[in-house]
Amino acid sequence: MFSALKITNVEKFGFAMFAPMWTDNNAKEGRVLYHVYDRAITGMSDDEKATALHAMTLATDDVRNAGGSSDFRPTSVIVVTWENVLPRMSYDPQNDKPSTFQLVIIYDASTWTTYLIFGYETSGWDKMLTNRESTIGYYVTQYGKVYKELLWVSGKEASFNLANLQGNTGETGRFIYQVGFSKNIINYAQKCDDWYNNQDQQALASQMASIQPCPCDLRQAKGDKRWKKDTDVTDMECFYQRHVLLTNATQYCCYDAPRGSLVVRNDGTGGHMFSFSPKTNKEMHLKHDVEPKTWCCSYSDNCHLYLAARPINNCQNYAAPFFAEWTVYFDNTGWFFGDPHIRTLDGLTYTMNGLGEYVLIVTTNGEFTLQGRTTRALDSNGNEILGTIFCAFAASDANSDVVHVEMNEKRDGLIVYVGDEEVTYWVSTAATDAEKEYVGVDISRKSSLSVDVLFESGFSLTMSISAGQLDVTIGAPLQFTNKTQGLIGVFNADPNDDLLPSNDTVPLSPSESERTIFYKFGETWRLKKQDSLLKHINGTSCKGFERTDFVPIFLDELLASMTDAEKQRANTTCKGDNKECMFDLTVTGNEEAAKATLDFNTKNTEQSETLANHSPTIVTLTLLNATLGEEVKLNVTTTDVDGDSVNLTLVYDLPAGAAFDSAIGNFIWTPINMDAVNIS
Structure with a gap:
């Protein structure tokens, strides 16, 4: 028996012979032991896994110590x-004693790289006897080519004394070699398989639970400020979560x-989860998301x-940041506009003409705060009136920089700070x-008069100037349900409890008079000076806001006192009959300001309704088997969670021999040639 190991079917019908001592030995004496450690073996006990891991670690160290790649695994x-x-x-x-030696084959399937370790514990054979030779090395055939390497001692007397010779590892009796045929070849399928097998399934489940579902169509993705466009992609429009x-x-x-539909493909060319955000951790994203995708x-x-x-992700459970139906839980939007008219996150509208600094939103866990400052409104002649407008806002997450946005003294431009950095010129x-x-x-410049502010908590603000007044639109994430207070109300899809004073646990009824709402609700949310996030800047529109004795005009009282001519x-x-627009027109006499109030309210209402509307679900076969000359039928059905009617239309022309009944969703086709077709 010869002391060698033969392996057949080596990477496409070759074979390999590895010989630590190719010489004739006595099969009846001694024994041959072997063990295979493989990462892909399943069903191992914990002890077996620990033993295999230990063997892999030793092998890795041996290869790297011998000058192998640090990536070898x-x-x-x-x-x-x-x-x-x-x-x-x-x-x-008399002279021959037992010999003990070992062959270790270390294989990295991802790169088709193989190392051999020849280890000799004892060399007891008499090297001087005649007819005794030993060959040590390897012989490999692959794709018709032969790769071989023999140790320098092969065929020499020294081959029987290897246990006492210093090997190329620096250790006595220990030699390591890389098999020549495996250099510079990468097995990407194996690399993909190894990567997949090393995924932490528990961690993946936690990640999946933490991320937002995709918006259902392009319209929603563009309107939902929690999503950031990937400008590196040109053949599609792709987005990832702005904050993770x-x-x-x-x-x-x-x-x-062209169509705005969510791309769901099984070849990896559409959207899917990233384990690391390309925005917050690009290096880890490339290593753990992009590179494995290339392999696989x-x-x-x-x-x-x-x-x-x-x-x-197929957009299941996506919740838009705007909604019009208050009985359905979606992410929501509120806004402050005009001569402070407030639409709460639950859709309640009221007017609060206070003069000073107020808490607009504060979350019960302190994660997000939005504050506002008002100043006196002006009539069409530039004179102060008994009404107010917002002139500044300040907001922050618990761990974010404070964003301060203020209207300049001429009321025709923004002054913007993020932390202590002024970015007014950049906005302009x-x-x-x-x-x-x-x-x-993040802060996004929409125009010289409008900015989007996007917080890690998921809150988004759009602050803009129109007709000399500063407005803000607020997007609130669904996870803050029942966790908001302030002038914006309690976010829970119930407008009846929105008027909750800061010093009480019982909300005011929405049917209360504007005067009662002002004193018993609005004024309770007046900011204490030590709690203010708002900056004090010279040369702005915010003047005289420190007054606490200001008594405004109240909307309901004003409307009740209007003459028929004023109403007309x-x-x-x-x-x-838009009450907020009518109020601003009557108080200020400024038609431009009144129209700005109307336009702002109308635009936000339409945007909320549009983004809250879900795309329909189309159900049909994903695979259609067709035979030349034979009729094939396909039925398309649709559902819509909003209850809207769905009309089916074809984007592309029908192939020859096909007909589609859009009323009932029936597609009938008899292929007449082998040309490629697009049915969508």
Whole structure:
């Protein structure tokens, strides 16, 4: 028996012979032991796993100590030990003693790299006997080529004394070699498989639970400020979450630009989860999301493994940041506009003409705060009136920079600070949709008169100037249900409890008079000076706000006292009975300001309704088998969670021989040729 190991079917029909001592020995003496350690073996006990891991660690250290790549990571280790073997021919019991030696094969399937360790514990055979030779090395065939390497001692007397010779490892009796045929070849399928097997399933489940579902269509993705567009993608429009939670994960959502539909594909070219956000941790994103995707989806056929660990999202459970139906829980929007008219997160509208600084939103856990400052409104001649407008806002998350936005003295421009940095010039001159990133908050420039402020908590603000008044629109994430207070109300889809004073646990009824709402609710949310986030800046529109004795005009009282002529004028300007527009027109005499109030309210209402409207779900076969000359039928059904009617239309022309009944969703086709077709 010869002391060697033969392996057949080596990477496409070759074979390998590894010989720590190719010489004739006595099969009846001693024994041969072997063990295979493989990362892919399942069903191992904890002790077996620990033993395998220890073997892998030792093998990795051996390769790296021998100058191997720091990226080398064995997928399997084979250990064969010849213990106490004796020669078969010319055995001399006086001079021949048992020999023990070992072969270790270390294989990295991801790069098809193999290392051999020849280890010799004892060399007891008499090297001087005639007809005794030993060959040590390897011989491999692959793709018709032969790769071989022999140790320098092969065929020499020294081959029987290796236990006493210093090896190339620096240790006595220990030699390591890289098998020549495996250099510079990468097995991407194996790399993908190894990557998938090393995914922490518990951590993945936690990440999946923490991320937002994709918006259902492009319209929602563009309108939902929690999502940031990936400008590096050109063939689709793709978005990822602007801010991520502690898990670092984000959903990546892509849309077909012409149709606006969410792209869901099994080849990895659409959207799916990222374990690391490209915004917050680009290096880890490239290593753990992009590179494995290349191995699995681009360079091998294992994309199903990648998408099992980075799942596709089909927008199920997506909640838009705007809604019109208060009985359905979606993320919501409130706004402050005009001569302070307030629409709460639950849709209650009231007017609060206080003069000073107020808490607009404070979350019960202290995670988000929005404060506002008012100043006296002006009539069409520039004179102060008994009404107020917002002139400044300040907001922050618990751990973010404070964003301060204020209207300038001429009421025709913004003054903006993030922390202690003034970005007014940038807001005035930067490109549309230009962005700046700060601690826990992003700021996006919409125009010289409008900015979006986007916080890590998920709250979003749009602050803008129109007709000499500063307005703000607020988007609140669903997780803050029953966790908001202030002038914006308690966010829980119930407008009846929105008027909750800061010093009471019982809300006012929405049917109370504006005077009662002002004194018993609004004034209770007046800011204490030591709690203010608002800056004090010279040369702004915020003047005289420190007065606490100011008594405003109240909306309901004003409307009740209007003459028929005033009502007629207001109805004409305000296009109907819009109380907020009518109030601003009557108090200020400024039609431009009144129309700005009407337009702002109308725009936000329409946007809320539009974004809260879900795309319909289309159900049909994903695979259609068709035979040339034979009729095939396909039925398309639709559902809509909003109860809207759905009309089916084809984006592309029907292929020859096809007909589609859009009323009932029936598609009938008899293929007449082998041309490729697009049915959508």
